[in-house]
Amino acid sequence: MSRKPIIAGNWKMNLLQSEAKALFDGIKDFAKGFSESQLPGIVIAPTFTSLSAVASEKCNCGAGCDKIAIAAQNCHWKSSGAYTGEVSVEMVKDAGCDYVIIGHSERRQYFSETDEMINLKAKSILAGGLIPIICCGETLEQRESGITDSHIASQIKAALDGISSEDVAKSVIAYEPIWAIGTGKTCDANEANRVIAMIRNVVKEVAGVSAADSIRILYGGSVKPSTIEEQMSKSDIDGALVGGASLTAESFNEIIANTMKVSV
């Protein structure tokens, strides 16, 4: 079955509001030249402080730029309460988000986010009508000791535990090998495709064939304009979660344009 690809830009902890708006405008200007059906799904994940500013730049002109979606880079699973420093699903929705990235390796590593928390977040995001982008991936050590597949399978099973097949189908997974993030070392496209096909099999096991066919599974880790065509030519790679190369309109737009050459 054909799945519409997604190119998502994770801006991480970068850009002030004015810079975020300017970058968003640069992407919007490019997308304006196309209809929605010509473009991949485009998702932009600014910092919490820039969400509203970026969302207010969205237009209503009817061209492809209308459909650029906004993602938060995290959220809490509780709806409100005494959780200093946290932001709920309803709050990010109110700020203009359609998606929330969860389980990024930087959050697992630096902020002790566990599989259990990621599962709670996924459930609460879906209950709030948004779409989780669930990240998974192995360290270099795990890869070298041959436990890549079992580690990722267990991350995915835990993240999707108790979620209905319909909700799994609309979710997004991002496979991001940790050793490829921000290092310039892209995972070989065949290997990324192999791991992503393995993830799809895990989804089939837990949520059935139709969810496995529908769910979009992205690759992330040093994606650049020069790598995306080969990645997108693979059977199971449905798009990219881009860090560094999403921070200029020039490189991010080139990634979108190169994606359009091979799929969409």
Ligand code: 13P
């Ligand atoms: P880089 O593209 O900078 O390697 O980052 C990938 C990433 O972590 C996206 O979430």
